[in-house]
Ligand SMILES: Cc1cc2nc3c(=O)[nH]c(=O)nc-3n(C[C@H](O)[C@H](O)[C@H](O)COP(=O)(O)OP(=O)(O)OC[C@H]3O[C@@H](n4cnc5c(N)ncnc54)[C@H](O)[C@@H]3O)c2cc1C
């Protein structure tokens with residue numbers, strides 16, 4: 001375990017000021033960041049953890065001004081069970097319900113869920129045994145020639161093939177949510193752009209474009225008459241990240257679709273004609289290639305992830321069909 005100082009913050013501004021001053025990071029539920037501190041999987045770990053659970057009234061869920069507003073400290077369980085989220089932003093409630101296990105959903109916050117680190121097996125390997133491009137300047141991507149069955153089927157920014165691991169991120173992109181931070185209000189699709197120019201630093205390890213001293217305060221989901229759903233396919237039924245997931249927001253025959261588990265960020269498709277659900281699935285996956293790295297001995301790639309393409313097509317078809 002890496003040694004660290006622990007500071008309780010009483011406001012988001014105070015927490016952001018602490019981040020700007022020290023080599024510090026936020027701790028919310030701690031279900032992801034403590035894993036990294038224990039595993040010492042990257043050389044870019046913080047020296048100080050700034051606890052934001054001590055900030056009062058930051059876990060609300062309310063409907064206001066045409067939005068469902070969710071405080072960054074709202075627990076995933078609360079979002080999954082919220083009647084307003086279930087009825088007016090169904091995809092988000094379903095995504096929250098499918099994260100990990102009840103214990104992790106009881107501890108894990110929505111802010112932490114959309115700021116968790118990549119789940120690539122090489123990135124997560126303890127003691128930085130695989131100093132890959134994401135963690136170390138000049139590092140390589142071990143997944144390209146190694147195990148890549150869980151990785152991107154749409155290529156990767158900066159040569160990193162890790163997928164966005166967050167379930168709720170996918171729903172938020174399809175729902176066209178806004179993310180309010182201590183610095184600005186982001187469109188979800190912009191928020192989840194991976195900062196590839198900073199690979200090899202703490203910021204480049206993020207699954208989003210936040211500055212290191214920027215903190216998520218609130219999620220805003222617009223309330224519309226469109227229906228939505230989130231479906232997830234994983235090898236295990238529980239406590240597993242999505243190999244493929246899909247969020248669909250359907251208004252008549254037009255749909256906003258986001259795919260998870262297939263690219264560095266939620267892969268978004270806007271204004272998809274969903275009159276024929278199977279065709280919509282084919283359209284979303286038309287540019288997917290998967291990874292098929294020839295083995296040195298000329299044998300087929302046993303770690304290919306091209307299996308995801310057909311699964312994703314069927315998931316899109318079924319998700320549209322369910323609405
Ligand atoms: C066994 C296991 C299974 C899991 N399965 C899934 C899964 O299926 N789907 C899924 O989506 N996730 C999964 N997770 C990942 C994760 O634990 C949860 O997503 C959880 O929501 C993280 O929230 P937290 O509050 O515990 O975050 P923390 O661990 O406290 O923080 C995570 C990261 O976010 C940063 N952070 C936290 N809050 C903020 C904020 N408000 N603003 C800016 N940065 C912030 C922290 O600095 C840290 O880098 C799993 C984790 C484990 C251990």
Ligand code: SF4
Pocket residue numbers: 118120121122123132133134135140141142143144151159160161162
């Ligand atoms: S996919 Fe990304 S995180 Fe994984 S080994 Fe390659 S560069 Fe590192």
